[in-house]
Amino acid sequence: MPDDAALLTTWRGTVLPQWVDYNGHLNDAYYMVVFSEATNALMGMIGLDEAGRKATGHSIYTLEAHINYLLEVKQDKAIEVQTQILGSDAKRLQIYQVMLLAGTDTLLAANEQMLLNVDMSGPRAAPFAPTVMARVQVLTLAHRQLARPTYAGRTIALPG
Amino acid sequence: MPDDAALLTTWRGTVLPQWVDYNGHLNDAYYMVVFSEATNALMGMIGLDEAGRKATGHSIYTLEAHINYLLEVKQDKAIEVQTQILGSDAKRLQIYQVMLLAGTDTLLAANEQMLLNVDMSGPRAAPFAPTVMARVQVLTLAHRQLARPTYAGRTIALPG
Numbered sequence: 001m002p003d004d005a006a007l008l009t010t011w012r013g014t015v016l017p018q019w020v021d022y023n024g025h026l027n028d029a030y031y032m033v034v035f036s037e038a039t040n041a042l043m044g045m046i047g048l049d050e051a052g053r054k055a056t057g058h059s060i061y062t063l064e065a066h067i068n069y070l071l072e073v074k075q076d077k078a079i080e081v082q083t084q085i086l087g088s089d090a091k092r093l094q095i096y097q098v099m100l101l102a103g104t105d106t107l108l109a110a111n112e113q114m115l116l117n118v119d120m121s122g123p124r125a126a127p128f129a130p131t132v133m134a135r136v137q138v139l140t141l142a143h144r145q146l147a148r149p150t151y152a153g154r155t156i157a158l159p160g
Numbered sequence: 161m162p163d164d165a166a167l168l169t170t171w172r173g174t175v176l177p178q179w180v181d182y183n184g185h186l187n188d189a190y191y192m193v194v195f196s197e198a199t200n201a202l203m204g205m206i207g208l209d210e211a212g213r214k215a216t217g218h219s220i221y222t223l224e225a226h227i228n229y230l231l232e233v234k235q236d237k238a239i240e241v242q243t244q245i246l247g248s249d250a251k252r253l254q255i256y257q258v259m260l261l262a263g264t265d266t267l268l269a270a271n272e273q274m275l276l277n278v279d280m281s282g283p284r285a286a287p288f289a290p291t292v293m294a295r296v297q298v299l300t301l302a303h304r305q306l307a308r309p310t311y312a313g314r315t316i317a318l319p320g
Contacts, residue, residue, distance in 0.1 A: 022210070023221070028196050028222040028225065029189065029193040029196035030193075032189040032193075033189040033190075033192075035189070036188050036189035039188075053182070059183050061229065062188040063228070064227065064228050064316050065226070065227045066226040066316055067224065067226075068224050069224065069225075072221070087318050089319075092318055094317075112316050120183070123232070153317070154315070155314070155315050156226055156254065156272050156273070156274050156312075156313070157254075158248075158254055158274075159249075160249075
């Protein structure tokens, strides 16, 4: 039986050469490329992969993202993303993603996101399709048991 | 005489085909690619272009970013980024970037970022070099006259 309250592993791969900048590390923007691919995987888990998008006429848009960059990471390093559901309503999904050195607890970055279900015939915001909503609710309920993560609910401000 | 209190135009270009996803619009991650290029331009304005990084041994790392996605934008559209300095201290720069349809007030996205000056010999956080600090202070002071922008200081939360 799968552990419903476990974080979802939504991406595994390595830091590609084209993602590395003049600082010799994963560029800030390409953390978001990885997180975006992880969100695509999550969409598959709730029934909004390509076939699901076609069947429902719905897709997911990102409304808001807040990334904390915690450690730099070099080319070719193996990394993974784990995703936690923080909450949801009829058409929104609030998620939290951590990027880790693969197979370790070494936290490279954290990303909180608000996602919106969109009826692509508008496009306009719309409630999740019933089959999608059922999966969203199962995950939301299961992840309610998890601790509130460190880098969620943050505001950007200078210290002091 | 340049208007010191004007927003800085830090990027101009078009939405490239490789930035567009299955939703037929600029992918969430590639907004951040554009904002990252705009930050590179800002680095040039404070003396941390490639020559400045070599001369000082310093570079800029992004500590935190908070993006609000406001409107979708399609391939080939002309867009621009304008940057406002929200604050600074001895080693940090807090900025706000807006992505607009080029030559209009149509706001596509807003991005608040905290940037850190880094001595690359560590790498470790370090005060800005004096010549860089001088430019940071001029910009910070000039932009203090500007209104606090709408999408700064936000926290991600479900409504209600």
